[in-house]
Amino acid sequence: xxxxxxxxxxxxxRQLQRNLYLAAQKDKQRRFHxxxxxxxxxxxxxxxxxxxxxxxxxxxxxxxxxxxIEEYGVEExxxxxxxxxxNKKYKPKPVKRVYISxxxxxxxxxxxxxxxxLKEMQNRLQKE
Numbered sequence: 001x002x003x004x005x006x007x008x009x010x011x012x013x014r015q016l017q018r019n020l021y022l023a024a025q026k027d028k029q030r031r032f033h034x035x036x037x038x039x040x041x042x043x044x045x046x047x048x049x050x051x052x053x054x055x056x057x058x059x060x061x062x063x064x065x066x067x068x069i070e071e072y073g074v075e076e077x078x079x080x081x082x083x084x085x086x087n088k089k090y091k092p093k094p095v096k097r098v099y100i101s102x103x104x105x106x107x108x109x110x111x112x113x114x115x116x117x118l119k120e121m122q123n124r125l126q127k128e
Contacts, residue, residue, distance in 0.1 A: 013047040040085035045078045 016038060024030055038044060053066060069077045084090040099107040 012043040013041070016041075016044070040082045042078065042082060045082055049074060049078060 020032065024032075057066075081090065095111040098110050098112060100110050102108050
């Protein structure tokens, strides 16, 4: 659970989200071109951590679990990510976008990391 300073940071990220939402509602044609510097704000990273943790997300393609991050230290981990983002060293893996059907007939986008997709293809080919 975030301490008081982290909670304040989460409130700041909500304010940023609200401001962006209001700007988008005011001008439907508006495009936001300079948001990269917002991504690595520590309050944004803390909020992302909190939301993923609460949703009980699973390990990513890198295999890092919540337990591993907590053992390392959440704040230290987020600071490492922040540094990589600031220095433009963070390189996300490619993601394949697919759509899955929902019970109401609509479709929802789903991102499949390409490393996972390639591994699955290799496994299937090996079984044949």
